[in-house]
Amino acid sequence: MNNIFSFQRFFKLLSKHTREQYKTYLISTGVLIGILSLIMGTAAYFSGGELGVNGQLVFFYIFLFLSGTIFTSMVFSDLGDKKKSIPSLTLPVSHFERFLVGWAYSFLFFQAIFIICFFIIDFIIISIGNINPLIKNELVSMIDKKDQFLIAFLIFGLLHATAFLGAIFFEKLHFIKTAFAAFVILIILQLVNVPIINQLFRTNGRMQPMFVGISLEENGRSFFIAPSDLAYNIVITMFIGVTVLLWTAAFFKLKEKQV
Known part of the structure; x- marks a missing residue:
């Protein structure tokens, strides 16, 4: 018997999880639809029915x-x-199978359901706005805006991996504790970013969000160095690498809880 992964055990566990949690997921989906409708609809209403692509x-x-x-x-x-x-x-399943069920629901299934719900609500809202002949709303296209959506999914992957690890690492208040820990780490990285730039360029660096470029100041003049295409590719690779690393850490932390 394969003690790491079995399709039969995995699908049985997935089926069991679905039967036990489907009511919670349906309610969560309903809440998501309600909040999307309320906030996006309110924004369109106060804009006279207009909801731009951006x-x-x-x-x-x-x-x-x-x-x-x-x-x-x-x-x-x-x-x-x-x-x-x-x-x-104590269920007779492997560590990886239990990990994969949680990962599939929170990463794959969630994104699929979110995209469907978002575009249905978005289409309804802009269609209502277009009843006014003076309004010409356009539905945002995942093809035309593929770069923006790619960035969104890359960031979500990193956020998911962070929240996934926090969900296993912390026993209570998972979201709050994970968000606080991530916030502290980001603040530390942002604070050490400027001294590193000062040492590399031998000049005064200015506070700048990470990964968007370098802002320098010398003799009263300000300079901005934008990242090259190669730099963006490195950042994307880094995002993917850190995401996979956090998922791996989450797996071993889950495995540790079962020992």
């Missing part, structure tokens, strides 16, 4: 990141409850 992208980013991390932080909530964790951890 505005749709902003809403897509915000809701994907926020709802995705909140959902992911709860995917292993049973591990924080001793009564629920014992039957969960």
Whole structure:
């Protein structure tokens, strides 16, 4: 018998998880639809029925990141409850299969459901706005804006991996503790960014968001160095590498909880 992965065991575990959690997921989907409709509809209403492409992208980013991390932080909530964790951890399945079920629901299935819900609500809202002959709303296209959507999915992957690790690492208040830890790490990285730039360029660096370029100041003059295409490719590779590393850390942390 394969103790690492078995399709039969995996699909049985996936089926069991679906039967036990489908009501919670349906309610969560309903809440997502309601919040999307309320906030995007209100924004369009106060804009006279107009909801531009850039505005749709902003809403897509915000809701994907926020709802995705909140959902992911709860995917292993049973591990924080001793009564629920014992039957969960004693199921005759491998560590990888249990990890993969949580990963599939919080990463693959969530994104698929989110995209469907978002574009349905978005289409309805801009269609209502287009009833006014003076309004010409256009539905944002994932093909025309593929670079922006690629960035969104890369960032979501990193956020998901962070929340996924936090969901396993922390026993209570998963989302709050993970968000706080990530915030502290980002602040530290941002603070050490300027001294590193000062040492590399032997001049005064200015506070600048990471990965968007370098801002320098010398003799009262300001200079901005934009990243090259190669630099962007390196950043994308780094995002993917860190995401995979965090997923791997989450797997071993889950494995540790079952020992």
